Amino acid sequence: MQASAISSFADFDDRRITQPNIDQHWHRLSTAQRFAFYTLAKLGYQLLFVRQAKNEKTAVARQDGQLVTIDSEGDIDFNPTLVLRENR
Template sequence: MDQTALDISERRGHSIANSEHWEQASAEQKLALYDLHRFGYRLLFVRHSLKGPIAVVCQQDDIAVIYHDGEVDLRPKITLRHTH
């Protein structure tokens, strides 16, 4: 499944606080992120899909996603666009 994630400021015209993204994540995603945090991953943003929220996380240049049920995909087919 290919997904394109837009930078949050591009979509909304302003950035929202990381704490707001954290609040949008499911409990299972938060637990998975706690585990990934030990390896240096941090939460970028949470997107909503028909199947539930998708948390996008990164560690330097490595992107991963955490699905609503806590399943982690370390090699997602996702493209991030950056604003300049």
């Protein structure tokens, strides 16, 4: 039983291995998110990724250690409650 569980886990598609490039994330942004990100980019923020849950897309950007999120409406949250995998 243990060997079969390990072999089925090895077939699991881990998204951390193959990350979409920045252009793929850019195309996932809504128009409002793109305009909001333009403002952040002028301040030195970089787009990290876009996550979609049901009908909500959330863009995550970072400047140094400061994370921000941009919701589908283009509203920027400069103090999100978000923990990245690399920071766990």
